[in-house]
Amino acid sequence: MEPDPSSGATCQEQSGEEKRRSKRVLLRVAVVVIGTDIHGKPFGEVTHTMVVSAHGALVELKAELNDGQRVLLHNKISGERQSCRVVWFRRTKEGTNHAGLEFVTVSPKFWQVDFPPDDWRVPTMRAAILKEFGSPLDIGELSRPLPLADEVLIRVEACGVCHSDLHMAAGDWPDVAAKMSWPATLGHEAVGRVVELGADVSGITMGQRVGVGWLYSTCGVCEHCRDAAENVCLKRKITGIAAPGGYAEFMRVKASHAIAVPENLPAAEAAPLFCAGLTVFHALRNAGLRAGQRVAVFGVGGLGHLALQLAKLAGAETVAVDVSDAKLEFAKKLGAAQAIRSDDPNAAELLKAGGGPHLAIVAAPAKPAYDLAIHTLRRRGTLAVVGLPKEDLTFFADDLVVSESRIIASAVGTRDEMRELLMLAAAGKIRCEVEPCRLEQINDVFEKMKRGQLLGRAVIQFN
Numbered sequence: 001m002e003p004d005p006s007s008g009a010t011c012q013e014q015s016g017e018e019k020r021r022s023k024r025v026l027l028r029v030a031v032v033v034i035g036t037d038i039h040g041k042p043f044g045e046v047t048h049t050m051v052v053s054a055h056g057a058l059v060e061l062k063a064e065l066n067d068g069q070r071v072l073l074h075n076k077i078s079g080e081r082q083s084c085r086v087v088w089f090r091r092t093k094e095g096t097n098h099a100g101l102e103f104v105t106v107s108p109k110f111w112q113v114d115f116p117p118d119d120w121r122v123p124t125m126r127a128a129i130l131k132e133f134g135s136p137l138d139i140g141e142l143s144r145p146l147p148l149a150d151e152v153l154i155r156v157e158a159c160g161v162c163h164s165d166l167h168m169a170a171g172d173w174p175d176v177a178a179k180m181s182w183p184a185t186l187g188h189e190a191v192g193r194v195v196e197l198g199a200d201v202s203g204i205t206m207g208q209r210v211g212v213g214w215l216y217s218t219c220g221v222c223e224h225c226r227d228a229a230e231n232v233c234l235k236r237k238i239t240g241i242a243a244p245g246g247y248a249e250f251m252r253v254k255a256s257h258a259i260a261v262p263e264n265l266p267a268a269e270a271a272p273l274f275c276a277g278l279t280v281f282h283a284l285r286n287a288g289l290r291a292g293q294r295v296a297v298f299g300v301g302g303l304g305h306l307a308l309q310l311a312k313l314a315g316a317e318t319v320a321v322d323v324s325d326a327k328l329e330f331a332k333k334l335g336a337a338q339a340i341r342s343d344d345p346n347a348a349e350l351l352k353a354g355g356g357p358h359l360a361i362v363a364a365p366a367k368p369a370y371d372l373a374i375h376t377l378r379r380r381g382t383l384a385v386v387g388l389p390k391e392d393l394t395f396f397a398d399d400l401v402v403s404e405s406r407i408i409a410s411a412v413g414t415r416d417e418m419r420e421l422l423m424l425a426a427a428g429k430i431r432c433e434v435e436p437c438r439l440e441q442i443n444d445v446f447e448k449m450k451r452g453q454l455l456g457r458a459v460i461q462f463n
Contacts, residue, residue, distance in 0.1 A: 011288050033101075035071030037063045044153045056084065065089045065099055067143065069192035075102060083165040090146050091111045091199050110266045110435070127248035128442045130184040132166035133171030137247070142185070145244060145252045146196075152204055152255050153196035160272035161437075161458040162187030162302070162386070163365055166212075168240065169446070172390060179241050188239040189274045190212045190246025191267040194258075201255045209267070211422075213274030214412045215241045218256045231411050242300070246271075247442065249462055259418050262426035264402040272302060272457040273421055275412060280307035280361060282413030283384040283422050284314065287359050288350075291315025298342070298373055299364025299387055300327040302457035307361050307386075308334045309430040319357065321347070321369070330433070330455055342372060351376035359384065361380070367391045377405055385409040 034044045041139070043063045057073065061315055065071065065086045073082045084101035091097050123144045128137040165186045171177045191211040194204055204210070218225055218233035225233050239245050243252060261270050271416035272415045280303050289295065295311040296319040297304045309317050309375050312335045319338045321333030328339035340350050351357065365387040374395055383405060387395075399405070413421075424430050433456025437445050445458045 003156055031059070031296055032055075032074040033059060033061055033063070033071055033099075034074060035063070035065070035069070038066055039064075040044035049298045051153070055085075056100065058098065058100050059448070060096050060098055062096060063372065064091065064097060064233045066155045067146075068103075068283060078379075084433065085333055086144060091149055091242070096101060097245075110265075114427075120159075125249040126186075127244075127438060128439055130169055130186060131182065133169070133177065137169065138184075138251035138280060139440050139442075140278060142183075142248065144250050146200040147201075147252045149198045149200040150255055151252045152201055152210070152258055152281045153195045153199045153250055153252050154190070154210060154258075155250055155372050156190050156192040156246050156248060156462050157267035158191050158271040159187045159460045160274070160276065161442070161449070161460065162275050163188075163449060164188070164275070165240070166446055166449055167388065176241060179238075181241070184240065185246075185248050185251075186240045186250075187246030187248070188212070189276070189349060189459075190251060190253075190262055191271045191274070192246075192251070195250070198255065204258060209263060210260045211261045211270060211274050212239055212251075212456065213278060213418065214239060215257055215415075217257055228414065228416075232416050238291055243460065246295075247460065257415065259422070265422065268434045268436060268459045268461055269432045270425065271459055272434070273425060274304075274418065276302040276420050276457055277310075277414040277421050277425075277430075277432065279303060279386055280363065280411050281306070281310055282417055283361055283386055283408070283410035284310055284359075285417070286408050286410060287361075287382045287384055289314050289359055290317060293317070293358035294319065294354065294378070295337075296321055296351060296360045296371040296373065296376070297331075298322075298360065298362040299366070300324070300331045301363060301452070301454060303363035303386060304361075304435055305330065305456055306430065307338055307363060310424075311361075311422070312336075314324045316359075316417075321372070322364075327455065341456070342369060348372060348376050355379075357381060358384070361386055363387050366390045367393060374399070374405070377403065379403040380405070382406040393449065432457055435463050 032044055032046055036042050047059050049059050062361055069086050071084050073084050083104040086099055087102045088100045123140040125144045127142045129140050130137055143325055170368055194206055194208045216237045218230040218241040219235040222234040294315050295316045296306045298321045300320050300322045308318050318336045320330050320336040321340050321342050323342050332341050340347050356376050358378050359382045360373040360377055361384040362373050363386050367389045370393050435456055435458045448454050
């Protein structure tokens with residue numbers, strides 16, 4: 001029988017099985033957990049300890065706590081009090097939550113036992129950790145995250161390495177840098193298996209393969225969300241900033257933004273679609289591309305090689321522009337009708353032949369690519385801003401007016417577009433070229449990205 005929490009009594013009668021396990025669950029006593037919950041509201045809650053030792057305890061309670069916060073544990077039998085740190089907290093559907101508490105100072109007297117616990121510490125995981133802007137990512141151990149009530153926990157199978165991660169790691173974007181929480185885990189092209197469901201999650205099953213991209217969450221009620229443009233939601237939260245990203249073995253994902261991934265699509269090929277693929281897919285749709293038009297793609301990298309395939313799939317004539325001969329050869333294999341070196345003295349003339357591109361997608365993070373694109377665009381043509389150079393872009397107003405050129409931008413895309421894109425990939429109509437790597441190689445991958453040496457998309461693969 002268990003103790004009455006109001007009396008503080010201990011178990012006096014134990015079965016043989018209970019005695020056998022007594023080294024681990026020696027005492028089940030009523031204690032009072034005293035602290036402040038996640039809303040800042042003080043509480044004092046009588047609870048049973050489930051595992052006790054000189055080092056800490058696992059407790060059941062109704063209050064909600066934050067990892068790392070301090071609480072006070074009061075033993076009603078001995079009168080002893082002990083300051084504890086919350087090492088992990090788990091919500092349950094039944095409303096009785098679990099928390100692992102670690103004594104700030106080892107205290108054998110609190111329980112009158114001195115053996116270490118073996119099942120209350122939170123599991124750890126490997127992750128690539130950004131500790132400060134401009135520093136290499138550190139491969140280390142972090143506590144395995146716990147999903148909130150509206151989240152799922154996924155075991156990451158693959159995570160694409162996006163050029164945006166380079167900008168975020170360097171602190172290039174002040175508005176993003178101001179929202180970063182430390183230490184940070186980047187990565188917003190992740191695919192994995194669901195291993196845990198939050199208390200309020202429905203419609204997702206354990207073991208299901210899902211993916212997550214740039215958008216961790218959107219509000220669903222602002223004017224843009226209501227107008228099928230959730231990608232520019234006024235209250236959108238970003239993966240890797242609002243919540244840890246996919247450069248880790250596990251990550252928590254907002255259930256509403258976890259997109260089912262077809263089983264026949266390899267995780268490493270699916271992951272880059274969640275940002276690189278979606279961004280150019282949305283750009284082509286936003287530009288109103290029609291069959292028979294000419295599309296120039298500047299930069300045949302992670303985004304560019306997918307843009308070439310999607311444009312060709314839409315019936316367009318595609319032109320690849322890059323400074324790398326290897327990438328231009330790769331573009332030809334993808335069906336590009338023409339491949340032009342951007343540093344060729346005749347590049348502008350070659351691009352303008354036949355009137356110039358109806359659509360120029362600049363996927364390269366380079367200002368010279370934009371300069372060449374805008375000057376070779378067909379009259380009434382469209383320039384799609386996708387690549388993000390550090391420098392400001394400059395265009396002459398009279399050039400735009402005379403040619404009635406349009407400039408549009410692509411901020412990834414919507415969940416519905418993402419599902420369409422996955423179906424195209426699952427049907428074999430597009431395929432992401434993957435350069436696989438291990439988590440430990442992430443800093444080398446960053447250096448190769450800076451030098452433009454990647455063919456396709458680098459993807460971290462987890463065993």
